Amino acid sequence: MLTFLARRLVGALPVLLGVITITFFLVRLAPGSPFAGERAIPPEILRQLEAKYKLSGSLWEQYASYVSDVLHGDLRLSTRYRNRTVNEIIGQTLPVSLLLGGSAFCLALGFGIAAGVWAAIRHNRTADHLVQILCLGGISIPSFVLAPLAVLLFSLEMRLLPPGGWGSFRELILPASSLALPYAAVVARLTRASMLEILPMDYIRTARAKGLAPMAVLFLHGLKPASLPIVAYAGPLAANLLTGSLVVEEIFGIHGMGSFFVEGVLSRDVFLVAGVTLVYSALLIAFNLLADLLSAWLDKRLQLS
Amino acid sequence: MKPRVRIPGRRLDGWTTLAVASLAFFLLAAIFGPLLSPYSTGEISDQSLACPSPSHWMGTDIHGRDLLTRLLCGARISFLVGFFGALVSLLIGSAYGAVAGYAGGKVDRLLMQLIDLLYSLPTLIFVIVLIALLEAPLRKTLIAWQLTSLLPYSRIFLLFLALGFVEWLTMARVVRSRVLVLKEALFVQAARVLGRSPFGILRYHILPHLLGIVAVYLTLTVPTVILAESFLSFLGLGVEPPSASLGTLLADGAQAINPIRTAWWLLVFPSGMLAWTLWALNALGDKLRDLLDPSSR
Numbered sequence: 398m399l400t401f402l403a404r405r406l407v408g409a410l411p412v413l414l415g416v417i418t419i420t421f422f423l424v425r426l427a428p429g430s431p432f433a434g435e436r437a438i439p440p441e442i443l444r445q446l447e448a449k450y451k452l453s454g455s456l457w458e459q460y461a462s463y464v465s466d467v468l469h470g471d472l473r474l475s476t477r478y479r480n481r482t483v484n485e486i487i488g489q490t491l492p493v494s495l496l497l498g499g500s501a502f503c504l505a506l507g508f509g510i511a512a513g514v515w516a517a518i519r520h521n522r523t524a525d526h527l528v529q530i531l532c533l534g535g536i537s538i539p540s541f542v543l544a545p546l547a548v549l550l551f552s553l554e555m556r557l558l559p560p561g562g563w564g565s566f567r568e569l570i571l572p573a574s575s576l577a578l579p580y581a582a583v584v585a586r587l588t589r590a591s592m593l594e595i596l597p598m599d600y601i602r603t604a605r606a607k608g609l610a611p612m613a614v615l616f617l618h619g620l621k622p623a624s625l626p627i628v629a630y631a632g633p634l635a636a637n638l639l640t641g642s643l644v645v646e647e648i649f650g651i652h653g654m655g656s657f658f659v660e661g662v663l664s665r666d667v668f669l670v671a672g673v674t675l676v677y678s679a680l681l682i683a684f685n686l687l688a689d690l691l692s693a694w695l696d697k698r699l700q701l702s
Numbered sequence: 703m704k705p706r707v708r709i710p711g712r713r714l715d716g717w718t719t720l721a722v723a724s725l726a727f728f729l730l731a732a733i734f735g736p737l738l739s740p741y742s743t744g745e746i747s748d749q750s751l752a753c754p755s756p757s758h759w760m761g762t763d764i765h766g767r768d769l770l771t772r773l774l775c776g777a778r779i780s781f782l783v784g785f786f787g788a789l790v791s792l793l794i795g796s797a798y799g800a801v802a803g804y805a806g807g808k809v810d811r812l813l814m815q816l817i818d819l820l821y822s823l824p825t826l827i828f829v830i831v832l833i834a835l836l837e838a839p840l841r842k843t844l845i846a847w848q849l850t851s852l853l854p855y856s857r858i859f860l861l862f863l864a865l866g867f868v869e870w871l872t873m874a875r876v877v878r879s880r881v882l883v884l885k886e887a888l889f890v891q892a893a894r895v896l897g898r899s900p901f902g903i904l905r906y907h908i909l910p911h912l913l914g915i916v917a918v919y920l921t922l923t924v925p926t927v928i929l930a931e932s933f934l935s936f937l938g939l940g941v942e943p944p945s946a947s948l949g950t951l952l953a954d955g956a957q958a959i960n961p962i963r964t965a966w967w968l969l970v971f972p973s974g975m976l977a978w979t980l981w982a983l984n985a986l987g988d989k990l991r992d993l994l995d996p997s998s999r
Contacts, residue, residue, distance in 0.1 A: 412819065423831050533988075537981035539929055541936050541949075542973045545956035553964055633821055640826040644936055648956060658827070659937055662834045670831065677824050 402686075409682045416678045417467060417671050421460055424667040431476035431665040450476055450668075463668075472672040477664040478657075483672035486657055491676065493563065494653035497572055497645070498638045504577035505584055505634065510627065512581070513588020514620065520593060528585060535582025541644040544575040548648070561650040572649045576641050580634055587630055591623040621695060628692045632685040639677055721985040728979055732781055735774035742771070754967050761967040763954060769967065773975055776946040780928050780979075783862045783947070787927035788920050790866020795873025796916055800904050802874070803881030814878070817871050825868040826930060830939055832864050833857075857942050861934065865927045873919050880915055884908050914994045922987035925980045932976060948976045 432438055432446050447453040451462060451473065466473055472483035516528035551571060552560035562568045595601065596619055604614045643655035654673055661669035736742075752762040760769040802813040840856050884890060885908065893907050928948070934940035935949025936956075943950065955969030 419828070420831060423835050426835070533981060533985060534977075537925075537984055538973075538977045539933065539980075541933060541956075542952065542977055545952070545959060545969050546973055548956075549959050549964065549966060549969060553959060636821075636824050639824050640933075644933060647937065659830070659939075662830055662939075674824075674827060674831075677827065681824065 405686050405689075409679075409686075412682065413675060413678060414464070416674055417464065418460070420671040420674045421463060421667060422456075424662075424665060424670050425456060425459070431667065450474055452476075452667075463671075467675070472675075473668040475661070475666055475669045477661055477666040477669060483668050486669065487654065487672060487676055490652060490654040490657055493651060494639075494642060494646075494655065497569070497576065497651065497653060498635070498642055500569060500573040501577040501580075501638050501642075502635065504573055505580040505638070506627070508577070508581040509584025510588050510620070510624075512585040514592055514615065516585065516589040517592035517596060518615065525589075528589065532582040532586050535579055535585075539579055540576050540641045541648065543578060544572070544645055544648045547571050547575050561648075563649075563651045568649075572645050572651060576638060576645045579641075580637060584627060584630065584634070587626050588623065591626045592619060595619050595623045625692055625695055628688050628695065631688045631691075632681065635684045636681055639681070717985055718989045721982040721989075724978060725982045725986065728777060728975075728982075729781065732774050732777040736771055736778070739768065739771040739774070741768040760971045761965070763965075763968055764958070769951075769971060772946050773948075773951060773971060776948050776951050776972070777975060777979070779858060779941055779945060779947045780931060780949070780976075783858060783865070783931045783941075784924045784928035787862035787865040787869065787931070788923040790863060791870035791873055791923050791927070792916060792920050794866065795870030795919075796877045796912065798870065799874035799877030800881050800908065800912075803878035804885055804900060804904055804908070806882070806885075810878070814875075817874060820868075821871055826933070829864045829868055829930070830934065830937075832867075833860050833934065833939055836860055836864075854945060857940070858945075861931055861940055862927070865930050869923055869926050869930065873916070873923065876915060876919055877912060880912055881908055884911055918987065918990045918994050921983065921990055925983040925987070928976075928983075929980060948972055948979075952976065 431450075431452075432443060438446070444453070451466075452459060454462075463473070470484075472487070475481050475483050475486060478486065512528050512531070516525045519525045548560045548571065551558045558571050559568050560571075601614060601618055604618045605611070609618075639655075642653060643659060645651070646653040646655045647659070654676070657669065658673045660666075661673065746765045746767060747762070749758070749762050752758055754761040758768050758770070760773065762768055763772070798813065802810045837857065837860060840860060841853060844850065844852055844856060881904075885903075890903060890907050893903050898907070931940055931947060932949030932952065935947045936953045938953070941947040941950055951972040952969070955965075955972050958965040958968040
């Protein structure tokens with residue numbers, strides 16, 4: 398177990414280094430300078446700017462010094478948001494994105510599992526068909542379609558919820574649910590399929606026969622082994638929610654990491670892009686590690702390797 | 703009393719028919735609709751933000767352009783990107799999967815670990831970076847080769863190339879697992895004994911058996927690519943004005959709803975078109991998978 402953890406954590410380092418390398422060179426090799434603006438900048442000022450943002454010297458020197466800075470925990474100054482460090486920007490926006498993504502994650506799992514279990518116990522009955530149709534519909538309606546429609550319906554027509562902003566619980570409901578619902582449909586399908594495999598098994602019949610409460614059979618004996626595919630999907634789910642949050646933040650005017658990332662790419666802000674990508678990748682790697690640990694706990698036959 | 707027999711897999715047939723019919727309708731409308739329309743795509747009129755009416759079936763946008771015409775042209779571009787993007791993903795995915803499956807052993811393990819890794823990384827973010835950065839060089843090459851007439855399409859070309867490069871993972875997995883089974887088959891072993899090269903075996907003996915399953919996952923990749931394209935266009939990183947795709951129309955629609963004046967048609971029609979297209983493609987793909995891919999059950 399400890400060796401497994403150590404090996405995975407060590408294995409993550411080259412991946413993160415690769416992520417930084419790819420984004421650094423992609424952004425630096427792209428045409429267009431981070432300092433290009435409306436007016437041409439005199440060469441001596443440009444030189445000073447480059448020196449301030451440590452963008453002078455050959456590309457390899459820049460890369461090497463950047464990597465060493467990152468290893469010291471310094472993600473450097475953003476060239477788009479002058480005078481703000483990338484550490485500062487991430488420190489301010491990460492909690493926002495985490496809260497949005499985390500609530501969407503819980504919603505997707507909660508709704509998805511509930512609907513999937515319900516469909517499985519009502520297999521081939523009306524409820525099952527209803528859930529299946531809703532799932533196919535849910536998968537086909539992406540967040541960035543759902544979100545403006547939800548604003549139109551709930552904020553502008555019915556005036557129930559605020560159409561944007563950030564800070565209160567009411568302002569969290571629309572973004573989190575429109576981000577979550579398409580993935581809730583995927584989770585529901587997975588849950589339904591795997592519950593349908595588990596429920597006819599002998600040990601479930603035994604548990605029922607000895608008089609265990611139906612709910613206990615369903616959730617303790619059935620859902621625990623049936624949740625393996627859901628746990629396996631948790632990693633990709635987190636990745637999808639992450640990218641999905643780019644548009645949801647844009648639509649609801651939330652200042653999360655995603656909006657800064659898009660702005661950074663458009664203005665060739667190499668350190669902001671590399672820093673945010675690094676944080677995204679680290680989050681996802683940590684998340685996948687957790688998911689692997691969880692599935693090993695759920696099914697003792699799986700070997701951690 | 704007649705016994706009621708339920709044949710598995712036949713229940714959703716009504717839905718599949720609806721999906722196929724609506725796909726065919728959308729395709730025909732996207733191809734021929736703009737030709738039949740009395741308006742041209744970019745035609746500006748003074749009827750700004752007109753409600754749906756007999757002269758403008760879906761209303762007009764802020765510049766007075768006919769939404770129906772723009773929607774059909776947008777669907778054309780979205781379908782185009784979806785199809786070619788899926789094709790790129792098919793080429794990469796099936797080649798990758800076939801090599802991994804046929805080589806087996808260490809190579810296979812390494813290649814599959816790379817896929818697991820890519821699955822868990824936010825690949826669309828790399829696409830955003832790629833598209834934003836590769837565009838200017840591509841434009842320069844086009845101008846250098848005197849192909850300026852192709853310039854408006856450079857973004858679209860980049861889009862399906864870049865999306866094909868990230869959406870091939872599922873295809874590679876499916877092809878690999880099928881090749882793992884096929885390579886143990888007697889006819890493959892016979893070919894190997896007869897001295898066929900690995901490439902020859904893959905090309906002439908294994909590939910024909912993959913066509914069915916590849917077709918299924920191609921159908922399922924098209925909606926994924928369309929979705930990703932709309933996503934990028936929505937953020938302003940995909941198809942650029944004045945040409946439109948379903949995503950840019952949606953972005954326009956999302957901006958057109960505000961408390962002062964709500965032009966709901968600008969949002970509702972593109973949303974409906976995109977969702978319906980995605981649904982139809984997914985429904986068709988699922989059905990085909992149930993019929994042709996026994997391992998997915």
